[in-house]
Amino acid sequence: MDVSDTKLVDVARRAGCSPATVSRVLNDNPNVDIRIRERVLQAAMDLAYVPNGSARSLRSTKSRLAGAVIPTLDHAIYAAMMNSLQSGLSEKGVSLIIGTSAFDIDLEYDQVRLLVERGVDAIVLVGAAHRPETIALLEQRNIAYVFTYTAAATEIGAAVGFDNDKAGRMAARYLLDLGHNRIAMLGGITDNNDRAIARRDGFVAELRENGITPLSIIESAYRVDGGRLGMQQLMGADNPPTAVFCGSDIVAAGALKYCREENIAVPGTVSVLGFDNLEIGELTSPELTTVDVPAKEMGTLAAQYLLATPAQRLHMRVRELPLRLVLRGSTAAASR
């Protein structure tokens, strides 16, 4: 390595004490004479000492490293969650390793394994559907883990999020209350996505329980064009809907775009309801009525959970966050 590589012994030498004492100071052990402590800190400063994290975590059993595996960073909702998770962890000196799975639980397993290899103390996962091997690995190794974006946890793990079934029902209820009965859904890809599945199922169940059969359930990628094309399909049908629940604001924005292009009045002819409450919801015209997803809060709470002691964690196992409808201009009562 480098010549200018200072190590703990060097600090000890300069401070005139033993390595053990330096270690104590660096780990905030209170049983050190205040005067020696000062000397050590000064010496570390002078030498620009940077501890070796690998050696630390090899010797102790904690790495001060946490991991997160999310579908992608290229979606505002996950990026926002990671942003607050990272901030929360960083305040306590914990670093975050982020891996992406592209909505594939096999890739997720690989990423989790990699994180375990890196020695992370704790892991954040998205959703409640994972390979059994993934969970087994974590439990075997005693690595704390939290699911986010869901309120369903395992026996041992924790969850910070919301009930996706309820979310779907909430959307349905809102559209029903507006008097709609020709309702469709333009959801996300449900393959390997337990959250999207639960929302769709909750949405459909609520409709059915109220005597309404959804006209059509289309799946589309979480992109503007997915929404555009999906809406085209929906509105081109013999019996077009008067209300559409979209699986994401991105998709809803695409749907709105299609309507604008085709001069279909929103919400006059068709109401469009989004999901996520992204910033773009305020940019469309009309502005988007949507369901707020507490992405930032999930990240913050996940950080709190991971930073908590095992004892404290017992009281933080499942944290169900409230869902909130954000009323804006893209939805209205059914005509007549």
Place this chain on the structure above:
Amino acid sequence: MDVSDTKLVDVARRAGCSPATVSRVLNDNPNVDIRIRERVLQAAMDLAYVPNGSARSLRSTKSRLAGAVIPTLDHAIYAAMMNSLQSGLSEKGVSLIIGTSAFDIDLEYDQVRLLVERGVDAIVLVGAAHRPETIALLEQRNIAYVFTYTAAATEIGAAVGFDNDKAGRMAARYLLDLGHNRIAMLGGITDNNDRAIARRDGFVAELRENGITPLSIIESAYRVDGGRLGMQQLMGADNPPTAVFCGSDIVAAGALKYCREENIAVPGTVSVLGFDNLEIGELTSPELTTVDVPAKEMGTLAAQYLLATPAQRLHMRVRELPLRLVLRGSTAAASR
């Protein structure tokens, strides 16, 4: 730790060979008999062996860990870059630790130090302006680093990005070519942001060299409301501009929103030019003319650089990516 904690020796025992041989197999050393190799792999499989990364990086000199410090993950442009960076690294088994600096080079230094402590082999930074201590730390420790979002590198470091001065000039040139002469800028916060500064300066310089003095240069946060308020200020002035260059598509979207609210015709009364080429540019009406920032590509190329050998890196020091104007409906020739 855990009872089910398999280590390298255990694999060796089961495979009937020495630890050294197992190590060789695990590190793809070709000098191992193929039959033994198979046995080792099988044994590792059977025992569900997961190597201890800390021990590995303590003993060797590589951690297979890379770091990135960006201003925030809560902005699509950085999230997109991190997404492709992470994918690129992950393909080669390198994990990415992400830290955020909130556009503060002191916090950036802290994050970099933390990354150094974690033993990262390489680091990605944003922009070319950093604390000297930051660069010194990296060079002293022989940690490879790349600047992104800029084409300016240090003597030792590398850069993947574009010339921000040119970007500003390109925007100015475009508006000048459209015949505008009452031009304003609604830029991002330049404090501690060398990219924003360079773009502004390039923009202003190009105007000046063509005999035009910008009417006004306003700074606003990278949020929709910043753009809205900034545009209000601009259009409420005695001598409002006929063309506005916004520092980000988010800001431009806010500007457009203000114009819609106030029934100011875009591009009829005022042309609005964005920067970033975010997906939202296609959602506004009119759609946004903007400058494309190759975020994804910067991440991919940064990954390639970090994964390269020191020898290869010498040929990859500065990579200036071309800038591209995306012509859409929010700009038009000056009337008359």
Place this chain on the structure above:
DNA sequence: CTGTTAGCGCATTCAG
């Protein structure tokens, strides 16, 4: 091609 030996840098016993 394979095994033996040694020690990476640190935190933790255990004495004092």
Place this chain on the structure above:
DNA sequence: CTGAATGCGCTAACAG
């Protein structure tokens, strides 16, 4: 309150 000794799990020499 402090120091000396020990090894965390692994890989890099070096021999064979």
